[in-house]
Amino acid sequence: MLEVRGLAAGYAGSEVLHGVDLTVGEGEGVVVLGPNGHGKTTLLRAITGLVSVRAGQVILAGQDITRWRPDVIAAGGLVHIPQGDLLFPDMTVRENLLMGAYSGPTWAERRTRLGRVYRLFPWLEERAGQLARTLSGGERRMLALGRGLMARARIMLIDEPSLGLAPVVTEQIYANIRTIKEGGMSLLLADENANHVAGLADRVYLLEAGLLVREGPAGELLQDEALLESYLG
Amino acid sequence: MSAETAVTPPLARPAPNEDAAPWRRVPLVTVGGVLLLGVLVPILLERLEIGDYLVTLLILFFMQAVVAQSWNLIMGYGGIYSFAQVALFAVGGWTTGVLAHSLGWNPFLSVLFAPVLATAAALLIGLPTLRLRGTYVVLLTLAFHELARVFAINGPRFISGGGYGLVTVATFPLGDAVGAQRNTYLYYLALAVFGLATFVIWRVIHSPLGAAATALRDSETYAVSRGVNQFRVRLILFATSAFFTGLAGGYMTHYEGGISTSVFDLSRLIDLLAMIVIGGWGTFGGPILGAAIVIGLDQVLVGIGDYRALAEGLIVAVIAVFAPRGLWPIIRDAYDRYLGPEPPREAAGDPPAETDDRGGPTGTGVTEGGG
Amino acid sequence: MHNTQLVQAVWGGVLFGSVYGLMALGLTLAWGAVRLLNLAHGAIFIIGAYAAYWVVSSLHLTILVALPVGVLTAALFAALLHALFIRPVIGKPGFDNATLVATVGLSIAVSAAALLIFNPEYKVVPPVVPGASIVAGVQITNQGLLVIAASLALFAVVYLFLTYTRQGMAIRAVSQQREAASLMSIPVVRTYGVVITISGALAGVAGVLLSPFFFLNPSSGFNPMIQALIVTIFGGLGSVRGALVAGYVLGLFESFVEVYLGVAWALPGVFLLIIVMLIVRPNGLFGVGEVRRL
Numbered sequence: 001m002l003e004v005r006g007l008a009a010g011y012a013g014s015e016v017l018h019g020v021d022l023t024v025g026e027g028e029g030v031v032v033l034g035p036n037g038h039g040k041t042t043l044l045r046a047i048t049g050l051v052s053v054r055a056g057q058v059i060l061a062g063q064d065i066t067r068w069r070p071d072v073i074a075a076g077g078l079v080h081i082p083q084g085d086l087l088f089p090d091m092t093v094r095e096n097l098l099m100g101a102y103s104g105p106t107w108a109e110r111r112t113r114l115g116r117v118y119r120l121f122p123w124l125e126e127r128a129g130q131l132a133r134t135l136s137g138g139e140r141r142m143l144a145l146g147r148g149l150m151a152r153a154r155i156m157l158i159d160e161p162s163l164g165l166a167p168v169v170t171e172q173i174y175a176n177i178r179t180i181k182e183g184g185m186s187l188l189l190a191d192e193n194a195n196h197v198a199g200l201a202d203r204v205y206l207l208e209a210g211l212l213v214r215e216g217p218a219g220e221l222l223q224d225e226a227l228l229e230s231y232l233g
Numbered sequence: 234m235s236a237e238t239a240v241t242p243p244l245a246r247p248a249p250n251e252d253a254a255p256w257r258r259v260p261l262v263t264v265g266g267v268l269l270l271g272v273l274v275p276i277l278l279e280r281l282e283i284g285d286y287l288v289t290l291l292i293l294f295f296m297q298a299v300v301a302q303s304w305n306l307i308m309g310y311g312g313i314y315s316f317a318q319v320a321l322f323a324v325g326g327w328t329t330g331v332l333a334h335s336l337g338w339n340p341f342l343s344v345l346f347a348p349v350l351a352t353a354a355a356l357l358i359g360l361p362t363l364r365l366r367g368t369y370v371v372l373l374t375l376a377f378h379e380l381a382r383v384f385a386i387n388g389p390r391f392i393s394g395g396g397y398g399l400v401t402v403a404t405f406p407l408g409d410a411v412g413a414q415r416n417t418y419l420y421y422l423a424l425a426v427f428g429l430a431t432f433v434i435w436r437v438i439h440s441p442l443g444a445a446a447t448a449l450r451d452s453e454t455y456a457v458s459r460g461v462n463q464f465r466v467r468l469i470l471f472a473t474s475a476f477f478t479g480l481a482g483g484y485m486t487h488y489e490g491g492i493s494t495s496v497f498d499l500s501r502l503i504d505l506l507a508m509i510v511i512g513g514w515g516t517f518g519g520p521i522l523g524a525a526i527v528i529g530l531d532q533v534l535v536g537i538g539d540y541r542a543l544a545e546g547l548i549v550a551v552i553a554v555f556a557p558r559g560l561w562p563i564i565r566d567a568y569d570r571y572l573g574p575e576p577p578r579e580a581a582g583d584p585p586a587e588t589d590d591r592g593g594p595t596g597t598g599v600t601e602g603g604g
Numbered sequence: 605m606h607n608t609q610l611v612q613a614v615w616g617g618v619l620f621g622s623v624y625g626l627m628a629l630g631l632t633l634a635w636g637a638v639r640l641l642n643l644a645h646g647a648i649f650i651i652g653a654y655a656a657y658w659v660v661s662s663l664h665l666t667i668l669v670a671l672p673v674g675v676l677t678a679a680l681f682a683a684l685l686h687a688l689f690i691r692p693v694i695g696k697p698g699f700d701n702a703t704l705v706a707t708v709g710l711s712i713a714v715s716a717a718a719l720l721i722f723n724p725e726y727k728v729v730p731p732v733v734p735g736a737s738i739v740a741g742v743q744i745t746n747q748g749l750l751v752i753a754a755s756l757a758l759f760a761v762v763y764l765f766l767t768y769t770r771q772g773m774a775i776r777a778v779s780q781q782r783e784a785a786s787l788m789s790i791p792v793v794r795t796y797g798v799v800i801t802i803s804g805a806l807a808g809v810a811g812v813l814l815s816p817f818f819f820l821n822p823s824s825g826f827n828p829m830i831q832a833l834i835v836t837i838f839g840g841l842g843s844v845r846g847a848l849v850a851g852y853v854l855g856l857f858e859s860f861v862e863v864y865l866g867v868a869w870a871l872p873g874v875f876l877l878i879i880v881m882l883i884v885r886p887n888g889l890f891g892v893g894e895v896r897r898l
Contacts, residue, residue, distance in 0.1 A: 050783060074789035086784035088777050090892075099777050102770065103789040151789070314704060365882060367700070368641055368841065372833045376875065379830060499823070503712040510705060539720055546713025553705035554689050557698050 001026045001155050001186045002047075002078070007056035009046035015054060016042040018210045022188075024155060029187040029200045031218070033228075034207030040190035041083050043207065044157045047188075048080040049073045061154060075103045077154035083163060085144040089133035093124055096132050096143055100150030110150070117146045120179065138169030145176060155186040162193060170196060194228050271424050275417045288420050292488065294528050295427035299481040301508040301520035302434050303474040309515030310438060311470045312450030314367050317358060317374035318478055319502050320381035325351040325479025326492040327385065327392060330399040333487070335391045340405050344483040351479020352472050363467040382497040398493035405487050419488060426484055430477040431521070437473055438517055446470055447515075500542040507545040510552050513561025522561050608741035613863040614856075615739075619748050621855025622755035623814060627832035628839065628847035629762060630806035636842030637779040637799040639700075644685060644707040646829030647714035648804045652678035652811030653820050654718055657729045667730045667812075674812040675805050682804020685710065686797045694793055711825065718822040726819030729812070751813050758806065759848050766844065775799055779842070834874070838881055840891025850889055 002024040010016040016039045024030045034040050045051040047058050049070035058066045065073050074080070088096050097117060101110040118125040121142050127135070135143060141161065148156055161177060162170040174196040181187050181200045191197055197204075201218035206227075214221065221227065274291065278284035300322055307313040325347035332343035362373045386393055394400055405419065437443050445466045448456035457463055486492045495501075504527060512523020527545075531537075537544065552559065627649070634642045656674035659665050689710070693702045731747035738744070766772040778785040778795045786792050810828070818824065835854055839846025854874060861873040881888065 048787065050786075069791075070783075070786040071789045071791045074787050080787050082784065082787060086781050086787070088780045088784065090780055091773075091776060095773060095776075099773060099785070099788050099790070102774060107770075147788075361879060361882075365886065368833075369837060369882060371641065371643075371704070372830070372837060375830055375833070379827070380871075499712050499715060499826070503709065506705065506708065510709075514701075514705075539716070542716035543713050543720065546709045546711070546716060549709030550689055550706040550713065553702045553709065554692050557702055 079153035083159040094128040100147035298524035322482035325482030326486040329483040347483025348480040355475030513559030519561040616859035617856030621852035625851025628835035630803035646825030648807040649811040650825040652808030653815040675808040678808025679805035729815035731816040840888030843890040846890035
């Protein structure tokens with residue numbers, strides 16, 4: 001589904017990723033683990049076109065999307081749930097969700113998808129008319145997830161879903177993501193914490209200082225306490 | 234004038250490197266040479282037939298360069314988007330004009346009041362305006378321009394002269410002995426004004442105040458957090474800019490024997506803007522270079538007439554978007570590369586030379602080496 | 605006598621208010637969506653007016669044809685402005701600087717072009733709806749009624765557009781969180797272009813409908829520009845509601861001052877009001893706090 005080859009990317013003056021290779025198969029849940037500041041977010045942003053790629057390729061379902069604009073990539077089915085949610089603060093919950101389906105063909109289609117998301121997150125429907133900036137941390141995260149679901153995604157990239165959330169809420173979020181994966185969605189998750197991803201990861205990569213240093217099946221890597229300890233502290 | 238409070242604990246400060254001081258960066262020889270040239274030019278030009286005309290042109294250049302430099306000081310260095318420059322020029326011009334014409338003062342005396350009143354007007358505008366953010370400065374200075382213009386046209390007779398401005402103002406009384414040399418002496422006067430303005434602006438730019446101003450322009454929140462008093466810095470720059478602009482206005486009134494309401498025309502505004510933009514926004518040499526180019530081109534393209542404002546407007550727009558740094562940095566870089574002295578070995582310890590990045594609120598400060 | 609003054613003040617206020625609102629609407633949209641302070645707004649205004657004038661005087665067509673031509677010409681100019689001068693600097697740190705200087709330059713260039721093409725003589729643009737009636741001793745022009753109706757209608761249209769249409773919502777999304785918008789597959793740069801074009805069209809409408817009230821000349825754009833700026837800031841940069849309300853507040857204020865205290869006090873009075881507003885509520889009536897300067 002998604003293939004990344006030799007990806008090098010960074011910001012003005014500094015390179016953060018030095019050549020990353022990874023793949024996400026159809027229906028697969030892939031997790032990139034790594035401490036803060038090592039490039040997880042940059043990796044996701046480079047894939048979705050928010051950060052310019054210096055070298056390498058990004059291939060989505062056989063198509064080279066490396067230099068595509070973010071909005072074109074999103075229209076191609078690669079949905080990115082960014083770190084910090086990036087909601088539209090002065091738009092309502094419902095409007096935020098509808099924007100997720102911007103590329104949808106008709107309003108009827110959008111309303112259908114809205115219904116589906118409401119079924120998954122019933123409380124979103126309760127708060128449909130509320131402005132996004134008045135939501136709590138956990139609610140925002142769920143809205144961001146819901147918004148991502150509104151697009152007809154072939155693969156979802158989720159950046160640090162547990163960031164800034166209380167433990168109870170975090171459980172809920174990962175449960176939701178598990179549900180999404182079980183629906184057949186391909187996932188690429190960037191996370192700092194190995195604890196919650198066990199239920200949804202098929203394969204795990206370890207990212208350190210802009211390079212992927214380990215890769216392996218989730219079952220194997222996530223059990224290796226010593227390894228995780230040394231990478232994630 | 235210290236614009237930075239001491240945030241770091243008092244450490245043993247390293248001895249200042251005298252050779253790095255701004256005024257050392259331009260060798261005395263160069264300054265002396267330029268001054269000498271300036272003084273000799275009219276004497277040399279006398280011999281030519283069009284010499285007198287060229288001297289007149291130089292006088293015009295000096296005055297325009299002063300105003301351009303002053304405007305660049307607040308816009309390019311200070312990031313203050315003020316459109317009151319022309320109005321302040323007018324305040325200066327009208328002050329001395331009214332004093333000389335209506336009260337019969339000697340122009341040499343009245344011209345001294347031109348910068349004073351212009352500065353006073355600037356402070357009056359600046360006090361409420363400079364605390365506010367950029368868009369408001371644009372609005373309020375535009376409004377001031379409009380108010381000044383309307384007042385100049387419709388105001389009491391001794392100011393508006395029936396809507397035409399002041400048309401019979403005494404010129405500088407240099408005495409009859411001067412005779413044909415009159416223009417030359419006026420030239421030296423203009424040169425003196427230009428020299429003074431250039432020197433002061435140079436010093437301001439290279440002082441802690443100047444550094445504070447560019448820090449504010451490039452990253453306001455950081456500068457303020459380091460103790461820069463935003464309002465005070467801007468006010469001082471604004472006042473300095475107004476001072477010399479008013480002085481130039483005063484000089485021109487007595488040079489031309491009057492000042493008309495056409496100074497408020499948008500064509501004058503775009504002239505000045507073109508000088509700064511073409512020459513080099515936010516650089517020291519830019520406005521001077523720009524003034525020379527605009528005035529020079531105007532002479533060369535004589536037939537251009539009405540198309541001038543159109544051309545200038547388009548050129549300004551194109552350069553602002555596609556070549557925002559203007560010409561000066563290009564020339565200076567070329568000079569450094571091909572003619573400049575070798576940079577000293579321990580380049581890391583040298584303080585940066587003039588910053589010329591005109592970035593907006595999220596701009597990064599880029600420093601250029603050498604000088 | 606009292607009645608006449610009151611009617612005059614109210615009529616003037618509602619008319620001014622509609623005018624100001626119309627001018628401010630385009631400006632506030634451009635700021636809200638693109639963070640662009642469009643100082644070429646006045647230039648677009650006169651482009652609309654001059655285009656309409658040209659259609660009427662050179663092509664000898666009715667003002668009813670000239671109106672859409674004027675609006676389209678203005679919109680086209682705005683679209684070009686976006687494509688040539690704004691798009692290249694979107695997202696770059698020098699954006700504010702470049703667009704400010706460029707719009708000033710273009711504004712003066714347009715004025716100069718108008719001078720060259722049409723000469724400095726005052727031009728008369730015919731009203732779309734001529735005629736007037738007298739109500740309580742005050743002349744109520746039909747064109748004035750049209751302006752009021754058009755202004756209110758356009759505000760309503762813009763509001764509905766922004767609230768309920770896909771493109772309108774996209775514009776709001778882009779103005780609130782640009783990156784997220786592009787992740788929603790909203791084409792950001794093209795959206796900017798749409799907003800600026802709409803803003804230009806609004807200025808064009810204002811230009812054609814308002815030019816019968818004054819003598820059109822190359823400098824006619826300057827004052828409406830300043831007025832629009834005042835109203836926009838007073839109402840809150842980026843707020844459509846603000847432009848509407850501020851327009852009428854300022855319009856009525858100015859009109860009442862003019863009628864009861866005299867014309868000379870109108871402008872100073874308005875400035876006083878502005879300064880008070882800037883001190884009390886620096887963000888304007890409905891403005892939200894701005895982290896960025898300009």
